Amino acid sequence: MSTEQILCNGCGVDSKSVYFSGVLKEVSKMEIEDWLFMKPYVFTHVIKDLAETHGIVHFDTIKDASLFFYGMREKHELSDNVIKFSAAYKFGKRQGNCIPKDSNAQYNGSN
Numbered sequence: 001m002s003t004e005q006i007l008c009n010g011c012g013v014d015s016k017s018v019y020f021s022g023v024l025k026e027v028s029k030m031e032i033e034d035w036l037f038m039k040p041y042v043f044t045h046v047i048k049d050l051a052e053t054h055g056i057v058h059f060d061t062i063k064d065a066s067l068f069f070y071g072m073r074e075k076h077e078l079s080d081n082v083i084k085f086s087a088a089y090k091f092g093k094r095q096g097n098c099i100p101k102d103s104n105a106q107y108n109g110s111n
């Protein structure tokens, strides 16, 4: 585990977490955060170890997570790497997506 742990409302809450994986070995969480800051979404922080090929993005609210998830789920290019976003799973249960769509939210692109 990393020693610098930031806590937010999304920590440990699957409905406020979006999982990602890809060709991401040696891609730092700072690099991913810098890249995400250029996107039109609000998030709190990224959790990823340098050696891992996956990680989690956290959000303060379910709405933020929902906007991000439905706008970003798919593959994206990050520098020379590929990153793919998917829903976090409930701990212990493979229930699949537990991020609800927000009926009041404006979603970008195709839903």
Ligand SMILES: [Zn+2]
Pocket: 006, 007, 008, 009, 010, 011, 012, 044, 045, 058, 059
């Ligand atoms: Zn968090």
